[in-house]
Amino acid sequence: MSIMEKTGKAILTTIKYLSLVFFSFFALLPIVSCVITAFKTDREYQNTNVMTLPESWLNFSNFVDAFKKAGMARAFINSTVILIFVLVFSTILGTQLAYVLDRFKFTGNKLIRNMFLFATMLPGVAMQISVYEIMYKLKFINSLPGYIVLMCGTDVIAIYIFIQFFENIDTSLDESAIVDGASYFTIFYKILFPLLKPAIVTSCILKGVGTYNEYYMANLYLQDKKHLATVATSLYTFVGPLGSKYNLICAGVIISLLPALIVFILCQKQIYSGLTAGSVKG
Numbered sequence: 001m002s003i004m005e006k007t008g009k010a011i012l013t014t015i016k017y018l019s020l021v022f023f024s025f026f027a028l029l030p031i032v033s034c035v036i037t038a039f040k041t042d043r044e045y046q047n048t049n050v051m052t053l054p055e056s057w058l059n060f061s062n063f064v065d066a067f068k069k070a071g072m073a074r075a076f077i078n079s080t081v082i083l084i085f086v087l088v089f090s091t092i093l094g095t096q097l098a099y100v101l102d103r104f105k106f107t108g109n110k111l112i113r114n115m116f117l118f119a120t121m122l123p124g125v126a127m128q129i130s131v132y133e134i135m136y137k138l139k140f141i142n143s144l145p146g147y148i149v150l151m152c153g154t155d156v157i158a159i160y161i162f163i164q165f166f167e168n169i170d171t172s173l174d175e176s177a178i179v180d181g182a183s184y185f186t187i188f189y190k191i192l193f194p195l196l197k198p199a200i201v202t203s204c205i206l207k208g209v210g211t212y213n214e215y216y217m218a219n220l221y222l223q224d225k226k227h228l229a230t231v232a233t234s235l236y237t238f239v240g241p242l243g244s245k246y247n248l249i250c251a252g253v254i255i256s257l258l259p260a261l262i263v264f265i266l267c268q269k270q271i272y273s274g275l276t277a278g279s280v281k282g
Contacts, residue, residue: 038062038250045247062251066238070252071226075234076259078222079212082148082230086211087204089152094203095196098162099188103174116156128220135221142224150221151211158203165199166192212260231256 039054140146215232222228238245
């Protein structure tokens with residue numbers, strides 16, 4: 001290798017690592033500033049800049065106040081109930097739709113797939129008037145079951161993930177089971193459904209993160225903030241026309257991140273395997 005080639009390779013390597021450091025710095029900066037602000041007292045927050053370190057890292061009063069005043073205990077319970085029902089019903093509905101669309105060739109199959117694809121292109125805000133009217137007439141406003149039904153709506157991305165996985169499962173499994181006298185429900189639940197574990201993990205990650213962070217629809221349809229608050233809406237307790245307590249907001253943000261962090265640490269092997277398999281088969 002010539003000197004010019006070595007020099008060019010060294011320059012490219014340097015640029016690569018500098019760019020990684022640069023973008024990592026800007027990605028971590030909001031998190032670092034949030035952690036610093038969360039430990040500041042009201043006086044420190046008002047008289048110091050964002051990156052000034054707090055006088056004491058043992059000041060947990062902001063976390064206690066944020067948890068109590070924002071009603072985060074109730075918010076965590078509501079969000080957990082919503083997540084469990086949404087993930088279970090979305091997985092069952094999505095896998096069954098994908099099974100029918102992939103394994104059964106009927107008139108209109110392609111049209112249904114194209115309609116699902118068309119639905120992903122429609123902006124959600126443009127359909128909110130009609131959705132709100134439907135929710136109102138069904139008396140689903142200020143109703144946790146109603147909000148769960150809304151969030152269980154067909155997840156088109158998940159359906160396409162499941163379809164791609166079904167296409168990689170040999171149809172000879174279905175044919176062998178049919179010869180042995182198995183019904184379509186038996187084939188789906190006993191044979192095919194267990195093989196969809198990587199796809200289910202991928203779908204649950206995408207759907208779970210979106211549901212847990214959902215603010216707009218939770219704020220719109222769960223208007224009783226005392227009893228029906230979610231984690232996302234509870235953080236806005238400290239925002240008002242007379243000012244915002246960002247030290248308490250940052251403390252609440254860190255509290256809301258802890259469950260997701262714990263789940264990630266405990267299930268990172270399954271998460272990585274699901275995402276990797278999803279990217280290969282999808």
